Amino acid sequence: ETGVTQTPRHLVMGMTNKKSLKCEQHLGHNAMYWYKQSAKKPLELMFVYSLEERVENNSVPSRFSPECPNSSHLFLHLHTLQPEDSALYLCASSQLGPSGETQYFGPGTRLLVL
């Protein structure tokens, strides 16, 4: 349960605010991911970082800005969000190998944009 941690767990922000979500993994993994989970929708992959380099950006609006300073930490910087951005934001990590590998999720940050 403590392999991947996220802070804050809950966040309420106005549309003009700037905030950051933090994720930390203690599993020695080399890849980290940001997902958005909205009600009644599949998990949506937002960003993928491998060895601290962004390798995927799934057409995410520029109001979401990721940062990966090292292999253990991942941030999601938020600014001028919209109410439809309210969701659960999940971080995950994995150890990339020759084939697919298990992703381990953090507890998520429940975001409400007013």
Add this chain to the structure above:
Amino acid sequence: GENVEQHPSTLSVQEGDSAVIKCTYSDSASNYFPWYKQELGKRPQLIIDIRSNVGEKKDQRIAVTLNKTAKHFSLHITETQPEDSAVYFCAAEADSWGKLQFGAGTQVVVTP
């Protein structure tokens, strides 16, 4: 890219009965298929996974089957218990970089 469809979206079963969730995928190159369980207010957690060189895998009351030819895989839960109530997500390896494409989820409710 990979597309994963999951059925049913909700499943209500009596305690002790079996539950089956089915998923189909589109990319024949996918080789890894995990299943996650997400209880209310909690993170998704891996419960079982299967790779393409195996047709079936079992872990106590849960089992997963894979049919690569038909591109579908299924989760089977036997002797269901109230604590099995949760949302279950299937996923398939998508492209590279460990990416997973998730199904939309199945809400399982086990009634005593």
